Amino acid sequence: MSDPTPVRLPHPLLAEALKLFFPVAAVHAVLLPLIWVTLLSFDLPFARQVPPGQWHAHEMIFGTYGAALAGFLGSAMPEWTDTRARRGRALLLLLAFWLPGRLIGFVGADALILPAAATDFAFLMLLLIYIARPLIERRSTRHGSFLLWISLFALIELAIRAAWFLGETVWSARLLQAALAVFLVFLSLAIARINVVVVNHALDPTGETTPYRPHPGRQNLAAGLVGLQLSAALVAPDSAVPAWLALAAAAAFLDRLAEWFIGRAVLRAEVLALAAANACGGLGFLVLGLAGLGAPVSPVTGQHLLSVGALGLAVMAVFVIAGLRHSGRDLVLPGAAKLALALMAAAGLMRILPEIGIGESLIGLHYQLAAGLWSAAFAVWLIGFWPILTSPKGGEGCD
Structure with missing residues (x-):
């Protein structure tokens, strides 16, 4: 036969x-x-x-x-x-x-x-x-x-x-901010789902119990408020409404930090990265709201908190977490993953701190330094995870 x-x-x-x-x-x-x-x-x-x-x-x-x-x-x-x-x-x-x-x-x-x-x-x-x-x-x-x-x-x-x-480059600038806001909605929705798995694994790596349960009221609140702020920024960009809604979105993101009150397990790199991404989201909208109400802060700083801090850390955390889980590996971060997350956090800090008066001597140079750290973070992840992602996983057919 x-x-x-x-x-x-x-x-x-x-x-x-x-x-x-x-x-x-x-x-x-x-x-x-x-x-x-x-x-x-x-x-x-x-x-x-x-x-x-x-x-x-x-x-x-x-x-x-x-x-x-x-x-x-x-x-x-x-x-x-x-x-x-x-x-x-x-x-x-x-x-x-x-x-x-x-x-x-x-x-x-x-x-x-x-x-x-x-x-x-x-x-x-x-x-x-x-x-x-x-x-x-x-x-x-x-x-x-x-x-x-x-x-x-x-x-x-x-x-x-x-x-x-x-x-119409004035309108395209507003629309780019709207696109960033939509991606922050994706961030909020994704973290709400990923964090359940990550935190439960941090609390019980055996998977026998699921001690962490997210608060249902926090699941979609931040995403909804970001959506409202996005709409107001497009419809009434010169009013105070987008600023107040940015503060509301900031409150929603910062309120979600309560989900990371899990004791020492929060210090695990993957847990801390998701928490830091969420915190940067809250701080970014806080700066945007304060700037819109006349406070002596730059809205550009808020946008970089969101684009480099929140989204950069969130995307890198997803690359690490999903890259391991979908390759059949335990959620135990290799050295390359931890270094990539640290470099991304450093890129965000380098991009933002000189703009708020910390390290002002680096103004101008901080663009190149932040860009170098950003690129290094993704390069380290790519080099470290290439063998993981290209290793065959048994039992998969092909279309």
Whole structure:
């Protein structure tokens, strides 16, 4: 009797979304600041009417963080719904739509705004389809909020590109802040789910008990208030309403810090990173709110607390936690993971502290130092986790 036909396995990087898109996001995160700050000296060779700073912010949000979002949701949604994850050619197609916009963004090619808009929108719509499918199969609405926010994220992307094309850079600046706010909603929703697993593992590594239960009122409050603040900032940007709502969002994030009152277990690197990301979210909105009400603080500092501090730490924590769990490994952080988290925290501090009077002698130089630490964090993660992500995981078939 002949042997049955062997099951063809995909390359490990194509086995699920995070194994492909986390390394892709890391490579982009390493190159983007180094090229922009070190090689191009904060300029872009083909940028004409679009400010280089807006190109940079866009590529950070829709490039690095967009790929991280694809990896996270592309793997998490099938896990949450107990359905089969997309793999193989489906992931390569998603990558093919993501890549053109990044190549255009590296040089700030204003003339190619419309093609980049088309491919970025196609990338987000295909991601939407990929994560909607498991919910439809299970007839579930439990994680349906992600569909709403990805749809809004895609519409904001189109609006930014349209504003650039029409030369409305004041509006595109507001829309970039809105895109950052949407990503902070993703952060809030993701932490609410990830933190349950991480904290319970920290309290009982055996997994025999689940001593930690999140407060249900905190699950979506921060995300909801960020959404309200986003809407107010677009509709009434010159009023005090966005500032007051920013303070409300800050209170929601800071209130969630109570979830990390778990004793010595909070000092575990993965637990502390999630707590610090949440704290940076609260402090960022606090600064934005105070600045909007006339306090002597810069809203730019608040935006960097959110974009580098909160999102940088959260994304790196997700890379570490999900990278280990989805590779069949225990949640015991290797040295590279701890170093990557420490470097990301240092990047956030270097970007923010000189702006609030701590280390003022580094003003100007702190851009390069923060960019170097940011790139180093992702490079360390990529080098340390490459063997983990590229190791075959038995029993996986291929489309």
